Structure formats: structure tokens, C-alpha cells
Amino acid sequence: MPYNSIVLVKQVPDTANVTADAMKADGTVNRGALPAIFNPEDLHALEAVLELRDRFGGTVTALSMGPPKAAEVLRSCLYRGADRAILLTDRRAAASDTLATSYILAQTIKTIGDYDLVFAGRQAIDGDTAQVGPQCAEKLGIPQVTYLDQLVDVNDRVIRVRRDIGDGWEVVDATMPVLITVVESANKPRPPRVRRLQRLKRARVPAEVVAEVKKSMRDASAEQREAEVARRVDELKKQGLLIEQWDLDDVKADLSRCGLAGSPTKVFRVQSIVLTKDGYTEIPATEEGVRQMIHELVVDHSLG
Amino acid sequence: MIEVNREGEVWVYAEQQAGTLRDVVLELCCKARELADRLGVSAGAVLVGAKLDGLPEQLIAHGIDHVYVTADERLGHYQTGSYAEVICHNIQKHKPQIVLYGATPLGRDLAPRVASAMRAGMTADCTDLDIKDVTEPRSKETHSNLLLQIRPAFGGNIIATIVNYDMWPQMATVREGVIAMHDPDPKRKGRVISETVPLDDTLFALKLIEEHIEPRSINLKGARVIVAGGAGVGSKANFRLIHELAGAIGGAVGASRAAVDGGYIGKEHQIGQTGTTVRPALYIAAGISGAVQHRAGMEESAKIIAINNDPESPIFSVSHYGIVGDLNQVIPMMVKTLKERGVAE
Numbered sequence: 001m002p003y004n005s006i007v008l009v010k011q012v013p014d015t016a017n018v019t020a021d022a023m024k025a026d027g028t029v030n031r032g033a034l035p036a037i038f039n040p041e042d043l044h045a046l047e048a049v050l051e052l053r054d055r056f057g058g059t060v061t062a063l064s065m066g067p068p069k070a071a072e073v074l075r076s077c078l079y080r081g082a083d084r085a086i087l088l089t090d091r092r093a094a095a096s097d098t099l100a101t102s103y104i105l106a107q108t109i110k111t112i113g114d115y116d117l118v119f120a121g122r123q124a125i126d127g128d129t130a131q132v133g134p135q136c137a138e139k140l141g142i143p144q145v146t147y148l149d150q151l152v153d154v155n156d157r158v159i160r161v162r163r164d165i166g167d168g169w170e171v172v173d174a175t176m177p178v179l180i181t182v183v184e185s186a187n188k189p190r191p192p193r194v195r196r197l198q199r200l201k202r203a204r205v206p207a208e209v210v211a212e213v214k215k216s217m218r219d220a221s222a223e224q225r226e227a228e229v230a231r232r233v234d235e236l237k238k239q240g241l242l243i244e245q246w247d248l249d250d251v252k253a254d255l256s257r258c259g260l261a262g263s264p265t266k267v268f269r270v271q272s273i274v275l276t277k278d279g280y281t282e283i284p285a286t287e288e289g290v291r292q293m294i295h296e297l298v299v300d301h302s303l304g
Numbered sequence: 305m306i307e308v309n310r311e312g313e314v315w316v317y318a319e320q321q322a323g324t325l326r327d328v329v330l331e332l333c334c335k336a337r338e339l340a341d342r343l344g345v346s347a348g349a350v351l352v353g354a355k356l357d358g359l360p361e362q363l364i365a366h367g368i369d370h371v372y373v374t375a376d377e378r379l380g381h382y383q384t385g386s387y388a389e390v391i392c393h394n395i396q397k398h399k400p401q402i403v404l405y406g407a408t409p410l411g412r413d414l415a416p417r418v419a420s421a422m423r424a425g426m427t428a429d430c431t432d433l434d435i436k437d438v439t440e441p442r443s444k445e446t447h448s449n450l451l452l453q454i455r456p457a458f459g460g461n462i463i464a465t466i467v468n469y470d471m472w473p474q475m476a477t478v479r480e481g482v483i484a485m486h487d488p489d490p491k492r493k494g495r496v497i498s499e500t501v502p503l504d505d506t507l508f509a510l511k512l513i514e515e516h517i518e519p520r521s522i523n524l525k526g527a528r529v530i531v532a533g534g535a536g537v538g539s540k541a542n543f544r545l546i547h548e549l550a551g552a553i554g555g556a557v558g559a560s561r562a563a564v565d566g567g568y569i570g571k572e573h574q575i576g577q578t579g580t581t582v583r584p585a586l587y588i589a590a591g592i593s594g595a596v597q598h599r600a601g602m603e604e605s606a607k608i609i610a611i612n613n614d615p616e617s618p619i620f621s622v623s624h625y626g627i628v629g630d631l632n633q634v635i636p637m638m639v640k641t642l643k644e645r646g647v648a649e
């Protein structure tokens with residue numbers, strides 16, 4: 001039987017490759033200086049639902065919450081075969097912690113409606129919290145299965161999943177609808193399909209069109225720009241290249257549960273990692289050097 | 305969420321597997337004791353499962369005053385729905401001010417579900433906790449005795465301190481190995497309180513088909529000395545050098561993720577953000593560059609020796625002793641010296 005899946009994807013700064021250039025003078029990270037990438041584990045979540053769709057039919061809807069430029073990860077989903085893409089973007093959602101984020105995503109998923117499976121990466125590399133998946137599941141009132149490392153089978157409404165539980169694994173059956181988070185060992189994500197890429201690389205959310213028009217028509221009046229935006233959006237729509245863009249009102253979100261107001265956790269302080277040891281003793285790579293070092297370690301009781 | 309409750313206890317979720325408490329739970333008990341004393345309140349633990357004999361006593365010996373036990377045959381195997389329900393029930397009834405969980409795969413599955421149901425805050429993967437008065441920057445309002453939740457963020461490149469002003473309880477998962485343990489006191493007295501929680505069938509949505517637990521054969525966290533090898537070791541065969549040095553020095557074998565990914569050694573040896581966090585008396589890093597994710601798991605070691613042929617490697621910046629050289633020459637010299645000294649036996 002066919003299954004309708006929703007996959008949660010996030011655009012993240014590439015935190016694995018932070019260089020000195022990306023650090024600001026006050027020791028905080030300059031997100032802007034880091035390349036924005038597709039959150040690695042989300043690619044595996046996408047692959048899992050695409051494989052299901054290819055086998056059993058149904059649809060794959062990619063959902064992301066973020067600024068307009070996060071449409072880039074949605075385009076990546078479309079290139080790989082997603083049927084539909086939705087960007088939830090709203091300034092009022094800024095500064096949301098995981099609780100507020102999961103509320104907004106759950107509202108969006110409820111608005112999409114009609115789903116059998118929600119998939120997400122286990123965690124995003126900018127926060128490493130692994131909380132948004134479980135918190136979404138709770139808000140949707142559906143079970144969660146975290147850390148999928150192998151999708152064993154699907155049989156009617158039951159999905160069989162192998163979970164990586166750290167010091168081993170377990171296989172569980174869950175009845176749909178269910179939310180599942182995925183780790184990297186689950187599968188090998190497919191590359192973008194060239195034909196789809198060529199056709200869909202011009203796909204945009206309206207907010208991107210607004211930004212592009214603003215840039216290309218600097219001297220035009222506001223009315224002229226608006227008209228141009230409307231024209232371009234209309235054109236994209238006709239060609240099937242308009243990515244859906246929703247805001248908090250579209251998903252009937254209670255604003256007191258979004259953004260800073262809806263976030264119990266507040267960042268009180270941020271420090272850059274200062275490499276703590278000020279200088280080290282250089283030991284020459286000789287027998288005498290090594291002997292001397294080991295002697296010191298024994299004397300100060302680090303050894304023996 | 306529950307209201308700010310200054311009389312509320314400091315709680316630990318007592319994760320157990322097949323009737324054995326996780327190491328991190330005992331660490332958290334020590335921390336809960338300390339925090340509770342500073343706040344002038346009691347320390348509690350929530351224990352959930354089927355066969356829990358002997359566990360309350362262990363929790364009490366490690367500093368807990370009140371153990372809230374829910375034992376039910378159906379709770380023999382962990383699943384999120386039923387366990388979260390038990391914890392939520394207890395939180396609503398007893399209104400603790402702080403709830404701590406181990407940042408284990410299970411803890412990181414359970415805690416966010418509880419936080420969402422309680423509409424409370426949750427901070428993942430803390431490496432330190434503290435109690436302090438905090439002034440809200442916008443309103444200038446001062447909140448006394450908040451829990452500071454300290455964690456690496458942004459791939460380990462920054463340390464963030466998180467607080468929760470008023471949407472309580474204040475909850476966090478805490479990494480294993482970051483809290484110093486005290487010796488248990490078997491004579492300590494505490495109270496065991498049995499909590500019956502109604503659990504309907506919908507809370508048992510998952511069906512366990514098969515389970516495979518690999519006993520943790522190595523004890524990295526208990527080791528006084530760890531010798532860790534990285535990609536610079538070059539091959540599985542050459543990793544023998546690391547084992548030899550560990551043998552000569554009486555230490556455990558650790559590894560970087562690159563060494564694990566390269567198949568030089570099993571994943572249970574991995575040190576770092578996605579491996580084990582350790583703080584031995586001596587840590588020797590050979591052929592490890594010292595990426596932030598690796599340093600996150602070892603930089604609290606009392607003494608660090610780095611062996612690396614690239615003087616620019618970041619590992620040197622957290623080291624006490626640095627040997628710039630080829631590990632294939634340096635390690636045999638160390639083994640020889642150690643054997644001569646007889647440190648091993």
C-alpha cells in the first residue's frame with residue numbers, strides 16, 4: 001500500500017569545519033562565515049522515505065523551518081525526488097528553542113494532514129540536541145522510534161525498525177502513524193538527479209523572489225517591485241516551480257508558544273572554547289627525552 | 305509546565321537496564337546531592353521498571369533521600385510512551401525544581417518527550433551544572449538560585465550556559481563521565497516511596513521483536529591511564545603499537561573516530577563527542593590531530609601527552625607534554641623505557 005511521508009530537514013552551518021576565520025573577536029561563532037549545508041542525518045531520513053515511496057508508492061513531502069535561504073535544502077530534496085516541499089518561515093519564529101520549534105513543526109505537520117510517517121535526522125549538527133523529533137512526536141500524539149539504523153520491513157500499517165541503542169541494537173514494530181529519527185548508518189543517500197536538478201534549480205519560495213527583485217530593481221518604486229514579484233511568482237507557479245511558503249498564521253500557531261516567548265530555555269552566556277593549557281613542554285623524540293618525561297610522570301604520580 | 309517551586313527537590317532519573325543502574329545515574333546522584341544541599345532541599349530519584357530489587361538502596365547510598373519507585377511487569381522493556389508517562393505523573397505530583405537524566409541514547413529519547421508533555425525546558429548533553437542568581441538582561445529581573453546548564457554547542461566550538469527562568473522544572477541530560485563520583489555510603493538512610501501510575505495500552509505502542517546488547521567489555525571511564533590512537537597510526541595492524549603501549553603502562557586503549565571509522569578498533573573505544581568522555585590521570589594521544597569533537601571527550605584529563613609529527617596539530621594546544629615526531633619511533637621507545645622501569649607490573 002502507498003504511504004504518505006513527511007521528512008523534516010534543516011539547513012545548518014557546517015560546524016564540523018569551523019576555522020579561526022569563523023570566530024568573532026568576542027569569541028562567538030560567526031554563523032554567516034560558515035558554509036550552510038544540508039544537515040547530514042536529515043539526508044538519510046530523506047533517503048529512507050524516498051526508498052519507501054519508490055517501493056510502495058505514495059508521496060514524500062519535505063518540510064523545513066528557517067529563513068528564506070533555507071529553501072536551498074528543499075531544492076536539494078526536490079532534486080533527489082521529493083514530491084512536495086514546504087518552507088515555514090516567519091520572523092516571529094526566530095529564537096525558538098527546541099520546545100517552540102517542535103510546536104511550530106507539529107502545527108505545520110497537522111496542517112499538511114494526511115500522513116502515515118514522519119521522518120527526521122536524529123539531530124542537527126548546530127545544536128546536537130536530538131530533541132526536536134521526540135518533541136514533535138509528543139505534540140502530534142504519536143509514538144516515536146529514535147535512532148533507526150536499518151529499516152527492516154513495512155507490512156500494511158506496521159513498520160519494523162532496527163534501532164541503534166548505543167551498546168547494541170533492538171528491533172521494534174510500530175504502527176503508523178509514527179515519527180522516526182534516523183542515524184547515518186541507515187542508508188546511503190542518493191545524489192541529486194541531473195534531470196530534476198536542471199528542471200528544478202529555478203524553483204523558489206516567494207521570499208526569495210522578493211529578495212531577488214529588490215536586488216535587481218534597486219531604483220524602481222515599491223509598486224513596480226511588487227508588480228514584478230507578483231509576475232514572477234505567477235510565472236513560477238505556472239511552471240510548477242513555486243516552493244510553498246507558510247507562516248505561523250497559516251499553521252494556526254499560538255504565538256505565545258513560538259519564538260522567544262515560547263522557549264523555556266534561554267542562553268545566558270556563550271564562551272568560545274579557549275584552549276586551556278597555556279603552552280606545553282616539548283619533549284624531544286629521543287630515548288633520553290622519553291625517559292625524562294616518564295620519570296616526571298612517575299614523580300608527580302600521573303603514573304605508577 | 306509547573307510553577308517555580310523553591311522547595312522542590314532535585315531529581316535524577318534512575319536509568320536501569322535489566323536491573324542494573326547506569327554508571328551515569330550514580331554520578332548524577334552525587335551531583336543531585338550537592339545541588340540539593342546548596343538549595344537546602346532533598347534529593348530524589350525516579351526508578352521505573354519491572355525488577356528493581358536492590359536499586360533503591362544503591363541510589364540512597366549515593367546521596368538520594370527519596371526514591372519514587374514504579375514497578376510493573378509491563379515496564380520490563382523500556383519504551384518512550386509508558387516511561388514518559390510515569391515520569392510526568394511524578395513531576396506533576398511532587399513538583400521537583402530540577403530533573404537530571406543521563407545523556408545516554410535512552411535518556412536522550414525519553415527526556416525530550418517528557419519536556420514536551422510538561423511544556424518545560426530541556427538542555428541536552430550538559431558537561432557541567434551550577435547554581436547561581438541570574439539577572440534577566442531584558443527585564444532586569446533577578447532570579448535567585450537558578451540551575452546553570454552548561455554544554456558545548458555548535459559542534460563543540462562554543463560553550464553555552466542555558467537557564468530556565470520560570471517554565472519549570474529545570475531539566476537537562478548530562479554526559480556520562482563529566483561528574484566526579486564520591487564513594488557510596490551504605491549506611492545512609494533514605495525513603496522508598498511506591499508510586500502506582502495508571503498506564504493504558506496506548507502507552508505501549510511499540511512491540512519489541514529482538515534485542516541484542518553487547519556487554520561493554522572495556523572500561524574506559526574507570527581507567528587511570530588511557531592510550532589513544534588516531535588515523536596517524538595508519539592501519540589496523542599497526543594499531544598493535546597502541547595496544548603494546550597500553551599494556552606496558554597498564555592503561556586502557558582509546559581511539560579517535562577516524563581510527564574507528566578506519567576499522568583499526570571497535571567503536572566502544574571511541575573517545576569524544578560521539579564516543580566516551582573520559583578524564584583519566586594520564587591521556588596519551590598518538591596520531592590524533594585533536595579535532596574539537598575529540599577534545600570534547602578528553603581535555604579534562606589531568607595530564608595529556610600528544611605524539612604527532614605535525615607541530616601545528618591542535619592536539620598540542622591542550623597537551624602538557626608534546627612530542628613532535630613519528631609515533632612509529634616514539635612509541636617503541638616509550639615501551640622500552642617503561643619495561644626497563646618496570647612500571648607495568
Ligand SMILES: Cc1cc2nc3c(=O)[nH]c(=O)nc-3n(C[C@H](O)[C@H](O)[C@H](O)COP(=O)(O)OP(=O)(O)OC[C@H]3O[C@@H](n4cnc5c(N)ncnc54)[C@H](O)[C@@H]3O)c2cc1C
Pocket residue numbers: 016125533534535536537559560561562563574575576577578579580590591592593594595596597598601611612613614617629630631632
Ligand atoms: C558530529 C561529529 C561528531 C564527531 N565525534 C567524534 C568523536 O566522538 N571522537 C573523535 O575522535 N572524533 C569525532 N569526530 C571526528 C573529528 O572531527 C575528527 O575527524 C577525528 O577526531 C579525526 O581523527 P584523527 O585525529 O585520528 O585523524 P586526523 O585528523 O586525520 O589526524 C591524524 C593525525 O595523525 C598525525 N600523524 C600522521 N602520521 C603520523 C605518524 N607517523 N606519527 C605521528 N603522528 C602522525 C597527523 O599529523 C594528524 O594530526 C566527529 C565529527 C563530527 C562531525
